[in-house]
Amino acid sequence: MTAMAEPEVGRARVRKEDERLITGRTRWTDNIALPGLVHMAFLRSPTAHARITAMDTSAAKEMPGVIAVYTGDDLDPGGEVGMPNAWPITPDQKTPRRPMLAQGTVNFAGEAVAVVIARSAAEAEDALAEIDVDYDDLPVVLGVDDAVADGAPLVHEDMGTNKSAEWIFDSAEAGSGGDVQQAISSSEVVVTRRFRQQRLVPAFMEPRSVVVDPTAPQLTMWSATQVPHILKTMVAMTLGLPEHQVRVIAPDVGGGFGGKLAVTPEECAAVVVAQKLGKPVKWTESRSETMVSAHHGRDQMQDITISASRDGTITGLKVDLLADMGAYLGIVGGGVPVLGAFMFNAIYKVPAYRFSCTTVFTNTTLTDAYRGAGRPEATFAIERIMDELAAELGMDPMELREKNWIKHDEFPYTTVSTLTYDSGNYEAATAKAMQLFDYDGLRREQRERRERGDRVQLGIGISTFTEMCGLAPSRVLGSLDYGAGGWEHAAIRMLPTGKVEVVTGASPHGQGHETAWSQIVADQLGVGFDDIEILHGDTQSSHKGLDTYGSRSLTVGGIAVVKAAEKVIAKARKVAAHLMEASEDDLEFADGKFTVRGTDTSTAIQDVALAVFAAHDLPEGVEPTLDSEAVFDPENFSFPHGTHLCATEVDTETGRVRLRSYVCVDDIGKVINPLIVEGQMHGGLAQGIAQALFEEAVYDEFGTLTSGTFADYLLPSAMDLPSFTTDRTETAATSNPLGVKGVGEAGTIASTPAVVNSVVDAVRHHGVNDIEMPLSPMRVWRAVHEGDAAAGGPGAEAGGGLGSIDSAHGGAQ
């Protein structure tokens, strides 16, 4: 007997993906070149709201290398094509048509109005300057408060309102809790705040790119997308193409973070143009185009009220959101804030809860999913207001949380927003985090610095968060009026030589699925890690799937892989029994071998695969294949959680914030690959911290995005971030056989409030109880020196987030 092979699951395997990526043998969409390929460039509106009164493309058509110039009416004479919104959050939601190219009016600066096709990208770009467009400016609608004010000008005049929909959850109506108004009016303590979730840019590093080849009966589209399967179906539906004659390929994709969860006007225009010309076309955007035309994220005003008794027991929670959708609804659109509805109550036992959200149009780039999508916004608001409530009560903020959170022996627990949390242990994660962080020591130092009136004050920020991952049980999506299900598909192909191909409907763009899925399959089938190839992102090989977003790949797609493997083994068992002349019931399967119990007769699954391939001697009625597929639809979401602790040093004379230490202990259930998990945490933290301190998409009063390049939109560099201490506790999810919960969004969701709580904590004794994000030095300074309750205002200008920007060049001071 050989010893049991060490399980692959749980090993810190270096990634299979990396060898190509570190040697430059990559396949980005922009790398693709086809014979006769022509290039597209879009002319974009410089103005945020205007009627197009005239457009003259004749000079552009005469430019060298130009093949064609099209306007909106050229591509869609009937004015019928609109980009899909898959989540109408209410039956009466107002959904304006979003054309491929503006027709009649432009509704945000950056909206495409014409497209040039030329022999080279440079020639296409050159010709844009020769297109003459007359704009008749219309009043610009900016900011949700102004957009919903009486008499506000309208983004879409024909709709008669700037409100798209209003979505409400009320625990009294749902029967999951009490009446919140009653709870608030009868409580001893009530705290109300208005928090602003500034607008962010997902800022994936690979600009979007699309290539369409119409030269075969089946049209092929390569796109830098997170969602090749959704794109295929949606392009077919949107443009009226036969779905079976569309193939979509997402080759190497350089990050997405929700920003590539889209079906874009540019993708659809590329299809129409390619078909018109009968030639392959390519479009690759510049970064400046990404900034104005790819969807943004966040952008909410949150009015939140929490009530409690004097001892700190929460009695009620009321949330009213205004969510800025931009000029149109994207594919998820209003669904993003609705996802947050279930997360405001977080890990706490809240007896009464009401949530309302109004989705609003403005003359800005549309907003849609960005890492966390709705859940970071919710987590921010609840974790911020928990600190405010603690301050009001004079309690330690961790004590207040502990008093209200669900205890580990209370799982499964059905929350006031009707989700059932299957498992968790907030005590364990918190205890570990507090110890790694030296919570007591830092509190001591904080006291000392305060007592001696130190110029640099220390703050401690807490975020004890949970999230709903693994989008999603199809029936839940159905009940929320989402246009599709939440299942995922996998297939396993056993090749004659004993190698294995695994097909997944998840579509990675940096997450490391090839490695993680190989580890899962290696354990399931007992084959070598290197004998497994993962196929994804091409609708021809991976024909069925719902792609990657919402931390769903492992918790849904990974489970589909397990289910497919189980079917392979079940089929192989029949054949193995036949080959060994034993009864199926007498066979054990372990380490890739079927063994007749109590004997040393065995056969490897690879031998079975070869026998099935030959098919010379199979049991009666058995099909000659081990290949299997499975579609997994989860019963429930999964609920990772964690405790994040952040210490900041705030210079009260300059407003500068220094991250002194960041500790997080996350419980994401079972871990397939700790190396990948750690990477996901780091990257997630960086994005969440960046929201707190650095990033904001800023519009001026004319609706021009002033942070429209990487020179103005401040992605943190290596200099701007510290090293993080990340650790884990492990409470297995009970909702899936691997016990996994998902990790893609945890860091981003948890970290933003931890940082802001920390900075506010550092200067609370100056009378500060909030500072608007991003916490630029100017805003922090103002809060300290003017004791502003909510220091917003100046500091929001482009470049306002980083203290390192030279003030003489328009940055913060």
Next chain:
Amino acid sequence: MRITVTVDGTGYTDEVEPRTLLVHHLREKLGKTGTVVGCDTSNCGACTVHLNGQSVKSCSVLAVQADGGEVTTVEGLARDGQLHPVQQAFRDNHALQCGFCTPGMIMQSIDLLADNPNPDEEAVREGLEGNLCRCTGYQNIVRAVRDAAGHMRPGAGPEAEQVADGERTTTGVGGDA
């Protein structure tokens, strides 16, 4: 204009427009698609290559400025099937996720190690300030660079990439010459 550039050890002679950026020449004319473009304001560093032994953002160099020069891209680092120590360290330390920033990060890291063979964390972060990564939060990149430092022989920096005249292939496949 007619220019000759040695890229990853192969000489290429081509006609280029004076306005052509080095990165576009590399990608579109020479098929060196391992080097990528992430921005249009010289902020992201995704396009970083070595030109005559120095790291440069190839989106801010004209192809004609590289005339007569030697360029090394991420595709030219591995020798005899052996990864460059920095490449190996990026892999070992999970210093990449989507991999889009990686070519630039690796090229910049090699340059910074040439200047400072044993950088502390602060020095690595400073040396990589001009290269943006949206995926990793930089922690593992910093770890990788410091790990690579421990595995690099002195003199393995960009100068070591320059090819002696006798070894150069004169006409590259894919060039116009």
